[in-house]
Amino acid sequence: MSDYVKYSSMSEGDDFLDPVPSFEVTKECVDKYIKATNDGTKELAVDDEQGRRVAPPMLAAVYVIDALRTRVGPPGGIHAKQQFKFHRPAYIGETLFTTAQVLKLYERKGRNYVEMTTETRNQHGELITNGMITRIWGKEG
């Protein structure tokens, strides 16, 4: 049995993540992301008016991919397209839950493509980010 999700096992309309994984927005993970991406945005270095520290909007790339990684494709898959709508930045201390649904499966030039919608909410159900990701599925051995 393979340890990755086979392309043929997915169907359009499937909920891809069950159970829905959680992601803790810690100061450590935010600091590490800011450092790795060389992001000097000044709003990320100060607390907002409510005393909260925001994470970079594109931390979505971490918490969404982290959720999707709970069911990975074969090695070598790559990202083809990405859409995000940032309803608001995540705050340090929040717990995020990302759901994903298979929207479309298709083949182009001998490669298998998977389109998925994603939606991320915090522990109170507040919408943080939604999006759509298109991945070229890695070749299955």
Next chain:
Amino acid sequence: MSELKSYQNYNVGDQLDEITQVVEQTMIDAYADASGDVNPLHIDPEFAKTTFFGRTIAHGLLTLAFVSRVLSAWNWQGWAYGGELNVSFLGPVYPGDSVRVSGEIDEIVERDDGIYARCQLACFCDERVVVKGFVICKISN
């Protein structure tokens, strides 16, 4: 919805302040560590040699982190609170590449809830386009 040529300090044709970021393997490794995305295509040169690319490539989402830096500097509020990003990954970023992120306002529209600007975005490695797309951000209530 009505289209405008300009609104306050925003004008169709305005260029966003560009950034250029050199991407070395150490940065890719740091991003893999920060994001948890340890796909061997990004961090394992021996595995990457067996792929279409022949060598490691940066995570597409690392390139989007540079896009986020440009948009945060341009219009933090509109980007982080309601920004809509839609991009395609057109080519790989290899270790040693310099990624230049550029953007230009190509549309300003009035919607029921405010004024929005759409910017065309492109990321280049020399003359090669590696990411292309657009972002829509609110510029005024």
